[in-house]
Amino acid sequence: MALVFIDSWDHYSPSQLWRKWTEGGGNIVAGRTGNGIEGSSINLPGKTFNAEYTKMTMGVAYKTPAFANHIMQFKNVTNSVQVGLANVGDGRLKLTWSSNGVGNIEGPPSSWVMPALEWHYFEMQFEITAGAPPHALASARVNGVEILAWDATLTGAPAGMKFNHIHLVGPGGGYNAIFDDLYVTDGEYLGDVRIGVLYPNAAGDSATWTPSPAGNNWQQVEEHPADDDTSYVAAASVGLKDLYNIDDIDPAFTGVIKGVQALWCVKKSDEGAGAVKGVWKSGATEIVQAAGHNFLAPNGFYPSAANYLYDIQTERKSLFTAGDWTKAEITSLQLGITRTL
Numbered sequence: 001m002a003l004v005f006i007d008s009w010d011h012y013s014p015s016q017l018w019r020k021w022t023e024g025g026g027n028i029v030a031g032r033t034g035n036g037i038e039g040s041s042i043n044l045p046g047k048t049f050n051a052e053y054t055k056m057t058m059g060v061a062y063k064t065p066a067f068a069n070h071i072m073q074f075k076n077v078t079n080s081v082q083v084g085l086a087n088v089g090d091g092r093l094k095l096t097w098s099s100n101g102v103g104n105i106e107g108p109p110s111s112w113v114m115p116a117l118e119w120h121y122f123e124m125q126f127e128i129t130a131g132a133p134p135h136a137l138a139s140a141r142v143n144g145v146e147i148l149a150w151d152a153t154l155t156g157a158p159a160g161m162k163f164n165h166i167h168l169v170g171p172g173g174g175y176n177a178i179f180d181d182l183y184v185t186d187g188e189y190l191g192d193v194r195i196g197v198l199y200p201n202a203a204g205d206s207a208t209w210t211p212s213p214a215g216n217n218w219q220q221v222e223e224h225p226a227d228d229d230t231s232y233v234a235a236a237s238v239g240l241k242d243l244y245n246i247d248d249i250d251p252a253f254t255g256v257i258k259g260v261q262a263l264w265c266v267k268k269s270d271e272g273a274g275a276v277k278g279v280w281k282s283g284a285t286e287i288v289q290a291a292g293h294n295f296l297a298p299n300g301f302y303p304s305a306a307n308y309l310y311d312i313q314t315e316r317k318s319l320f321t322a323g324d325w326t327k328a329e330i331t332s333l334q335l336g337i338t339r340t341l
Contacts, residue, residue, distance in 0.1 A: 001188035003259035003316035004049065004056075005166075008181055008195035009035040011263075013225045019265065019310050021045035024167070031180035032061045032119045033194050041069045041172030044179070048077055052162035055187040059123035061180040065116050066171040067091050074126055075165040079158045085124040085140050085148075087171070091115065095124070095138045095148055099156040107150035112142060121181075121192035126163070133157055144191050183258070185316070190258045196249065199224055204243025204334040205281065209233035218244040226265050228308055234269065235276075235339035243281055243336035249327050257325040264311040264337050268303040275299035275341035278313055281334040282320045288338065289313055299341040 007020060014028050017037075023046045026039035037044065056074050064071075064087075071093075073084035080100035088094050091113035096106040114120060123141040128134050133154050140148040154161075166184055170177040181195045200222040207217045211233050220231040221244065233242055249257075268274045277300035278289040289311075291297035301311035318325045 002186045003314045004184040006183045006261050009037045010197045011224045022048045036178045036180035038176045038178045040170040044168040046167035048165045052164045055127040056163045057125040057185045060182040061121050063119045064177040066175040068171040070169040073167045074163040077165045083126045095150045110147040112147045198247040200244035202245040206241045206243045208240040209235045209242045241338040243334045248331045259316045261314040266303040267308045268305045275302050279336040
């Protein structure tokens with residue numbers, strides 16, 4: 001099982017949301033464990049992925065003053081197909097399916113009734129099965145407890161349909177909802193997760209990029225939110241590499257680390273081709289970002305010539321041991337970047 005994407009909205013401003021998301025917006029406000037994203041039914045983010053999935057699971061903390069519209073959706077943006085976890089209108093929830101006006105069905109409502117203005121952690125899972133028409137094996141959980149299970153016949157579904165997009169939805173009607181601590185996997189339920197953000201805090205084992213203004217390289221990239229061209233590091237030639245030590249996990253943390261997501265906020269500043277790859281280092285072992293994330297092989301991530309964008313790598317298990325990430329591993333971890341083209 002793979003971890004596809006996470007977000008806590010803790011490390012960037014509302015104007016920078018498009019660097020990680022494909023569409024939509026929202027206000028970054030106080031969330032459940034730091035920041036969250038607040039918005040209405042037409043003002044919350046959506047994200048299209050490079051890959052397509054027959055099975056997806058999404059979890060997110062959610063608080064609402066009103067019981068309308070969906071909470072979250074999976075979509076196939078090419079075929080105008082969407083499935084989701086929706087409000088019935090009285091605090092109960094339901095799973096839904098629609099396909100470009102051809103099919104529009106919904107499962108039975110939950111017996112569980114959601115209270116208004118309280119944080120709960122919602123998860124939903126949809127799996128598309130083979131067949132004509134295919135079925136969706138769907139379920140939903142609240143605070144780790146299953147409240148809905150549904151085997152839906154997907155009338156009107158295109159052959160070989162898969163999911164490639166997620167979307168958060170607020171109640172609308174003059175009301176906003178707040179979301180926090182979001183994860184997406186290709187099928188695994190992770191439960192109620194808390195997402196923390198760690199920043200560079202010291203020099204690592206390499207510093208060959210050029211800082212601007214002059215000073216320590218790591219101090220030019222630890223901003224939150226990023227200050228873009230005010231302070232940065234730059235690589236004028238291929239092969240240059242920076243590594244940074246990062247913050248330790250809170251010593252009070254005792255849970256299981258369900259995954260790690262690395263972010264490199266980059267822009268191309270001159271004409272010609274340019275590409276980068278992320279670098280992970282633990283002890284003496286160094287791993288360069290592999291193909292299959294969000295870049296073109298073999299060179300890596302091609303930054304925009306106009307705007308800063310995130311190169312994103314999300315790992316459910318440790319790159320170094322293939323087991324769960326550990327606090328000690330994160331404490332000793334260095335993250336960095338190398339220019340490849």
